[in-house]
């Protein structure tokens with residue numbers, strides 16, 4: 001058994017921020033830099049490797065700014081969600097892809113990506129920073145406090161981590177800040193161009209999100225269109241093993257190829273959906289996922305504390 005890499009923490013003195021580098025978590029980090037809330041020992045960015053260019057640009061400036069205030073921003077990663085999914089040698093990590101079954105019915109593939117690329121690296125790093133890397137048992141009473149950027153308008157997303165050694169706290173809710181207040185605050189501090197964070201190819205994007213990627217991140221849009229095409233008949237590894245998907249996978253919830261979806265007629269689309277009694281959420285943009293609760297409204301399962 002490998003010994004702990006640093007002196008184990010025996011009190012609850014470790015303060016972490018789960019930094020998505022989107023609007024809310026950027027506001028939390030700046031609030032800590034200014035001393036409005038207690039500072040963090042580390043801000044941790046769990047990188048899926050496929051965020052919009054604008055998110056990585058924001059991350060870079062946050063790293064510099066927060067670093068100058070004594071808060072290190074650390075990137076942690078379990079791989080690249082895009083290249084891993086297309087690699088026939090890589091273990092398949094399911095994304096919540098929209099499925100069109102042979103009988104015409106639709107569904108959603110199981111979501112494992114949030115756990116694999118975000119939650120697991122955050123848990124692993126928290127353990128290491130506490131001084132109890134897996135498989136060391138974290139003693140009872142030892143925990144890190146982890147701030148999550150959830151604003152008052154989305155308070156239903158505020159969830160426990162489900163882990164004894166990681167206690168989630170929600171500074172924006174404690175301060176009574178909603179998303180609009182966060183945007184105003186960011187604008188006052190020169191961070192007005194902060195954008196939502198989520199994987200470029202997240203199947204949870206609504207039309208607004210896809211339009212944004214198409215119009216603001218052309219390379220990301222090209223990657224998403226190619227990815228959408230590449231996963232149509234299943235994961236390359238399953239196909240290579242003679243287990244092709246019986247239906248088809250799509251990134252867009254309409255189950256149309258991404259580059260054939262009419263993203264530019266939201267009003268027309270909404271009226272059409274109302275007539276068809278289809279969920280008008282197609283236009284809405286619930287913004288991917290974020291530990292520990294998905295902005296789409298579905299919780300992320302977590303394991304019990306080790």
Ligand code: SF4
Pocket residue numbers: 048081095096111113114117118198199201202203204287288289290
């Ligand atoms: S943003 Fe979407 S694709 Fe990326 S990890 Fe979260 S659910 Fe998966």
